[in-house]
Amino acid sequence: MSPAEIAPLLFLPDAVVFDMDGLMLDSERAINDCMARASRELGHDLPDSLWLQMIGGGDGLCRRLLAERIGDDATVELLACTEAMYDVVADAGIDHRPGIVELLDWLVAHGIPRAVATSTRRPLAMRKLAAAGLLPYFDAVATSSDVAAPKPAPDVYLLAASKLGIDPLRCLVLEDSPTGVRAALAAGMTPVQVPDMLVPDDAARALGHRIVGSLGDAQRLLEARLAAA
Incomplete structure (x- = not known):
């Protein structure tokens, strides 16, 4: 994504909520x-x-x-x-997806809270995040063990926002799958999709969310919003 292609996000989020598998980890x-x-x-x-x-x-x-x-x-x-x-x-320790550490470091440096919202059960999610060295970056972790309904229901994203004490409307979500995007939208959050193994089809694109090619591109969206503020 070149600078000319970067349209800033409509708002600077009060928090960023991350999916885990396929988004942060090559799991x-x-x-x-x-x-x-x-x-x-x-x-x-x-x-x-x-x-x-x-x-x-x-x-x-x-x-x-x-x-x-x-x-x-x-x-x-x-x-x-x-x-x-x-x-x-x-x-x-599962390999990181490219750009995740750089993005997390940027969010930490700018004081933007971070949470995980994953379809993985809690014991395994915590082990995976710890083994990959990512757990210390997060203020909260919400998993499928903690909610009644999995994605595409909004439950795990709403729980993540609640744990952070932040209005879901002020949260940016980073997701790799259409299922997760639908969950984020149902929670009232703003999703940016970073596809991994699944190429977004017409149904996914019709959801109207931003789709970018990498976590680096997602970081540049945030940088552009901060510069425009």
Whole structure:
């Protein structure tokens, strides 16, 4: 994104709320790889497109999509095998998405509060953030364990705003998936999408939110807003 292409955000947010998987951590590729390896080890013939359908949807969606293909019992076995593989990867520290540390450092330097709102369950989310060295950057963490309904329901984003003590209308959300974007919009927040593995389709683009190519571009949007203030 060149300077000429940067239209400032309509407001300087009082807080920035981050999705985790696929936005800050390269975990979508990691979990998809574990699930594909577990599937092969257990003798299931599942298409790569199935893993993409699960991105941003939480545990319930994953279970339903798998059960439709291989049945309930096989799904339980596959997810247990996947979890064992993924635990090893997560505890070793999942790679950062490019630009995340620079953006977080910029927000800290400008005193803008930060929270995580993730579809991952709390114990695993905290382990992943800690192992990746990102947990100290955040003032609050909201997870799927803490709310009644997962994304695209707004619950986890509303909880993140509540934990920060900030009006949802004054929060900027950074998300990689359309599911998360819908959750942020339902919470009354302003989402900026940084796509990872899923290219936004026409339905996603029709939501009318800003879509950028990288976390660096998202940072430049904030810098442009600050300069215009």
